[in-house]
Amino acid sequence: MLKYRVITALILIPIVIAALFLLPPLGFAIVTLAVCMLAAWEWGPLAGFSSPSQRIWGALLCGLVLVLMLWAIPAYNRSIHLTVIALPLWAAVVWWLLALVLVLFYPSSAAWWKHSRLLKALFGVVTIIPFFWGMFALRLHGYEQDPHQGAWWLLYVMLLVWGADSGAYVFGKMFGKNKLAPKVSPGKTWEGLIGGLLTAALISWLFSRYAPLTVVPSSLLICTVIAALASVLGDLTESMFKREAGIKDSGNLIPGHGGILDRIDSLTAAVPVFACLMLLVFY
Structure with a gap:
C-alpha cells in the first residue's frame, strides 16, 4: 500500500504544480470544477445517497451550480469582493466553526443530523462549493499584475497542508500518546498536531x-x-461522516490513496478559510 501511495504521489504532485502555473484561469476553473464534481459524487454515500443515479445527479447538480455562479461573474470584474465569490468564502468560515462543534461533541452531535439526508447533503454543499471558490479566488489573485502570483499562493496552501499532514504523521508515530479525537479518528494525537503546526x-x-x-x-x-488548524478539522470532519456512514474510504479513484475526498478533505477547509482571511480580512 505504501508503495502505491508513493508512486501515485510522485505522479500527481508534478501534474498539480503544472496545472497551477501553466493553465489559464478558464482551464484551471474547469479542472477544479471537475474535481469538485468527483468530490460531490463521492459525497453521495456519506449523505445517504448510494445509488449510482443519485450520485450522478448530485455531481451534475454541483457542476451546474458552479457553472451558473461562474457565469454570473462579469468579464470585466473578478474582484474578490463580488458577492458570488466572497459569500461562499464567508460561508466556509461559518461552516467550519460549526463542524468544529460537531467533531468536539461527536457522537452525541450526530443525533440531530445523521437521519437527515438533506442536511448531510447541505454539509456537502458548504464543503465543496466554497472549496472551489477558494481555489478560484487564490488563483486569480493579482493575475493582471503577475499571472503566476495566485499560483504561488495556492502552492503555498497546498504545501502547508501536505507539510502539516506529514509532520503530524511523523511526530505522531514518534511521540504520540495523547489522543486528539479518539471517537472520530483514533490515530490522531495532540503530539502529532503540535508537530504538524511546527512543520507548517x-x-x-x-x-x-x-x-x-x-x-x-x-x-x-x-x-x-488558522489554515493549518482548519486542515486538521477538514480531515476529522470527513472521518466523522465516513464513520457514521460505515465507510473506510470515500472512493478508489486514486491508487493507494482512496478517493478524491480522501485527498482533498484537508484542503476543503484550509483553502477557503485561508482565502477568506488573506484576501478579505488582511489584504
Whole structure:
C-alpha cells in the first residue's frame, strides 16, 4: 500500500504544480470544477445517497451550480469582493466553526443530523462549493499584475497542508500518546498536531523568505496557523461522516490513496478559510 501511495504521489504532485502555473484561469476553473464534481459524487454515500443515479445527479447538480455562479461573474470584474465569490468564502468560515462543534461533541452531535439526508447533503454543499471558490479566488489573485502570483499562493496552501499532514504523521508515530479525537479518528494525537503546526510554521518561514510574494509576515503567520488548524478539522470532519456512514474510504479513484475526498478533505477547509482571511480580512 505504501508503495502505491508513493508512486501515485510522485505522479500527481508534478501534474498539480503544472496545472497551477501553466493553465489559464478558464482551464484551471474547469479542472477544479471537475474535481469538485468527483468530490460531490463521492459525497453521495456519506449523505445517504448510494445509488449510482443519485450520485450522478448530485455531481451534475454541483457542476451546474458552479457553472451558473461562474457565469454570473462579469468579464470585466473578478474582484474578490463580488458577492458570488466572497459569500461562499464567508460561508466556509461559518461552516467550519460549526463542524468544529460537531467533531468536539461527536457522537452525541450526530443525533440531530445523521437521519437527515438533506442536511448531510447541505454539509456537502458548504464543503465543496466554497472549496472551489477558494481555489478560484487564490488563483486569480493579482493575475493582471503577475499571472503566476495566485499560483504561488495556492502552492503555498497546498504545501502547508501536505507539510502539516506529514509532520503530524511523523511526530505522531514518534511521540504520540495523547489522543486528539479518539471517537472520530483514533490515530490522531495532540503530539502529532503540535508537530504538524511546527512543520507548517517552518514552511511559512521558508516561503515568506524565498517565494516571490509580498505579504506582512504577521498576517501570513496568523493565516497559516488558522489554515493549518482548519486542515486538521477538514480531515476529522470527513472521518466523522465516513464513520457514521460505515465507510473506510470515500472512493478508489486514486491508487493507494482512496478517493478524491480522501485527498482533498484537508484542503476543503484550509483553502477557503485561508482565502477568506488573506484576501478579505488582511489584504
